[in-house]
Amino acid sequence: MIDNLRGMAVFASVVGHGSFSGSARELGITTSAVSQQIRALENELGVVLLHRSTRKLSLTEAGESFYGAARDVVSAAEQGRIKVNQLRDELAGSLRIATTPELGVNHILPALSTWMAAHDDLSITYFADNHYIDLIDERIDIAIRMSPSINDSTLSSHPLTDVRQLLVASPQYLRQNNKIEIPKDLVDHQLICIDIMKDPNQVELTQTETGKKIRTKMASRIHTNNVFMATTLAKEGHGLVRMMEMDIKKELENGDLVEVLTGYQLSSFVLYAVTLSREQQPAKITRCLEVLKKYFHAG
Numbered sequence: 001m002i003d004n005l006r007g008m009a010v011f012a013s014v015v016g017h018g019s020f021s022g023s024a025r026e027l028g029i030t031t032s033a034v035s036q037q038i039r040a041l042e043n044e045l046g047v048v049l050l051h052r053s054t055r056k057l058s059l060t061e062a063g064e065s066f067y068g069a070a071r072d073v074v075s076a077a078e079q080g081r082i083k084v085n086q087l088r089d090e091l092a093g094s095l096r097i098a099t100t101p102e103l104g105v106n107h108i109l110p111a112l113s114t115w116m117a118a119h120d121d122l123s124i125t126y127f128a129d130n131h132y133i134d135l136i137d138e139r140i141d142i143a144i145r146m147s148p149s150i151n152d153s154t155l156s157s158h159p160l161t162d163v164r165q166l167l168v169a170s171p172q173y174l175r176q177n178n179k180i181e182i183p184k185d186l187v188d189h190q191l192i193c194i195d196i197m198k199d200p201n202q203v204e205l206t207q208t209e210t211g212k213k214i215r216t217k218m219a220s221r222i223h224t225n226n227v228f229m230a231t232t233l234a235k236e237g238h239g240l241v242r243m244m245e246m247d248i249k250k251e252l253e254n255g256d257l258v259e260v261l262t263g264y265q266l267s268s269f270v271l272y273a274v275t276l277s278r279e280q281q282p283a284k285i286t287r288c289l290e291v292l293k294k295y296f297h298a299g
C-alpha cells in the first residue's frame with residue numbers, strides 16, 4: 001500500500017511536469033528511478049497509464065482516469081503536512097499536563113492562567129493526581145514532579161525551583177504540648193503522616209552548623225494521602241507535619257503554622273517539569289515550559 005502511494009505521488013508529478021526528467025528534478029531522484037516507479041505502479045494496476053514516445057508523454061484513458069485520484073492523494077498528503085506543521089509551530093491543538101492537586105491549584109494554574117487566556121486555540125487537559133502518571137500511556141506532554149533528581153533516559157527534565165521541606169505545627173499545638181528544642185524531643189509528639197511520602201513516620205534532620213544527621217521515628221495516629229487535609233489538620237492543632245515550603249507559604253506568612261527546630265534541615269527537593277525526550281518539541285510545549293520557568297524563577 002505504501003509503495004502504491006509513493007507511485008501515485010511520482011505519477012502525479014510526472015503528469016504535472018510532462019516529463020520524467022522534470023519529475024526527477026522536483027523529487028530529487030534519478031530519471032530511471034522515476035521510470036521504475038511508474039512501471040511498478042502500472043504492473044500493480046494491470047494497466048498502462050502513460051503513452052511514452054521520444055518527444056512527449058501522454059495519458060492513456062486509464063491514466064487520465066487515475067490521475068484525478070493520484071492528484072487528490074498528493075493534495076491530501078500536503079494538507080496533512082501543513083496541519084502537522086501548524087501543530088508543531090503554532091500554539092494550537094491539545095496540551096496535556098500532569099501535576100498534583102496541591103501544585104496544580106497553588107502554582108501551576110496561577111503560572112499558566114494568563115498564558116492560557118491568550119491562546120484560545122489551545123485545548124488544555126490537566127491530570128491532578130498524587131501518583132506519577134505514565135507519560136506515554138496517558139499521552140502527557142508535561143508532567144510536574146517533585147524529586148531529588150530525575151534519572152530516566154527516556155525523559156527530559158527541566159528544573160523549575162528548589163523546594164525546602166519543613167517540619168511545622170500550629171502555635172496552639174506548640175503551646176499545649178512539650179517544648180521542641182532538639183530532635184530527641186520529637187519522640188513525645190504526634191506526626192500527621194502524609195502517606196504519599198516515602199517513610200512517612202521517619203524524620204531525618206541535618207544540623208545546619210555541623211552537618212550531623214539525626215533520624216527519628218515519630219508516633220502517628222492520623223494519616224492522609226492529601227496535602228490539603230494534612231495542612232488543615234496541622235492548623236487545627238492535631239500534630240506536627242512535614243510539608244513542602246511552597247505548599248504552606250500562606251500559612252507561614254499569616255502565622256497559622258510555624259517551623260520547629262529551625263537549626264536543623266529536612267532533605268530538599270527539586271521541582272521539575274518533565275517531558276518525553278525528543279529532538280524537537282512542539283511550540284506549545286516549549287512555550288509552556290518557558291512560562292513555567294519564568295513564573296518559578298520570579299517567585
